[in-house]
Amino acid sequence: MGRTARWRRPEHRPFRMALFSGVAALALGATLATPLAGFAMAEAPPVESQTAPAGLGPKSFADLVERVKPAVVAIKTKAIEVGGGPEEGVPGMPPELSPDDPLYRFFRHFGPPQGRRQKHVTQAQGSGFVITSDGYVVTNNHVVEHATQVEVSFDDGRTLPAKIVGTDKRTDLALLKISDGNKLAHVDWASTSPRIGDWVIAVGNPFGLGGTVTAGIVSARGRDIGAGPYDDFLQIDAPVNRGNSGGPSFDERGQVIGVNTAIYSPSGGSIGIGFAIPAEVAKDVIAALKDKGQVARGWIGVQIQPVTQEIAESLGLKSTKGALVAQPQRGGPADAAGLKSGDVITAVDGQKIDNPRELARRIATLGPGKTADITYLRGGSEKTARLKLGKLPSEKEAATETEDDGVEQGSALAAYGIEVAPASELRGRGGGEGLIVVGIDPNGSAAQKGLQQGDVILEANGRSMKRPGDLSDAIDAVKKEGRKSVLLRVKSQGGTRFVALSVSPAS
Structure with missing residues (x-):
């Protein structure tokens, strides 16, 4: 990845002076925001599908954009952050001032009372899209996380307050609800997965500019960028920037194939490597959030890792496919079913497992309370265990205490x-x-x-x-x-x- 390049969540937190995009990406937690546009549409029909043009591509995406743009929104959030207590110094004091400098005493005298932590408002911006006529809106979790106030603005300038229905940190998705008493324009999830090389059109709110359209192709599928245990991103080269987080990527029929969520960038701007949560993942998560406000995932209680060529050779395996059980959790479903460290899980309910990510997604999708047949290799022999899936805990931590005295060297x-x-x-x-x-x-x-x-x-x-x-x-x-x-x-x-x-x- 290099020293300077990094994965970035392309939400936009505008600079304190509300400067233009080249500077806006440099500051976090600002108090002023770039103005957002807004829109409300009465009795608007859903976006209709359109057969993709033949040949290398359409001469223009204008007709498609005209249909889908009314359903794409800009999102502005406010949050309250606490800081500025004595252990954090005096707000506004230059850090180079020493305690014996007269200006130091000035800042301490006229600054906020010591011993009190100061509250300040931060604002951020992102994107989203309406998926139902009654106003359910999809965006990223990191766009609305910790928000105390959320507003959704449409392309014609109208702004509506939004309620957070539910969030899912593991897939970085969130569902909002808005209403103005009218049916809203909305878009549909794609019914088929895109192929590498297919056209993709991204619409969103980069740098708070609102209503911006870019186009490119699907560059790759199944990307794991280390964002979470269920990474399965589409890589796209349609430019996305800060503020595009949570916005949709469309296919040529105007259906949503992904939710833009991250970029790879050394500078914070687009270099043509963006990542979107695939529609087949997002629509299941969003459906669960709409139904229950949270996502309940299946859990078997194992730490897993890939089977490398060296590990396969050490275990006498002919293939590196599967998920290696590093440690079953004591008392968990896998432990109760007899799985042990060193077992290699190769299938769930007869469906082959190629790697740990595939196993994690398969188990999570089955859901808690379901029964699954786990096929695994132990000592060169194939075995099967039937177990009842538990519910994935909200947080799991493991720590090892270490000390450095009494050293004995081998x-x-x-x-x-x-x-x-x-x-x-x-x-x-x-x-x-x-x-x-x-x-x-x-x-x-x-x-x-x-x-x-x-x-x-x-x-x-x-x-x-x-x-x-x-x-x-x-x-x-x-x-x-x-x-x-x-x-x-x-x-x-x-x-x-x-x-x-x-x-x-x-x-």
């Missing part, structure tokens, strides 16, 4: 750039399982595989680790078997995972 492990010590000795009478990584060479093979100081090696090739010699023995056993890697089960603050460590470290 000298045989020096070639791998790693020092370990028994957790039972470092943690005193409280005990602890595994070997704690107490030292690591950043240029060593262990560090190159992602091991860090404080990680706990629980197992090596399925054998529990108690002493540094246990790890050395496991490495020696792998060498005698002619394998290239020893498979470690490692616990860190981010959870439990498997690491395939080469038994022939580079010198």
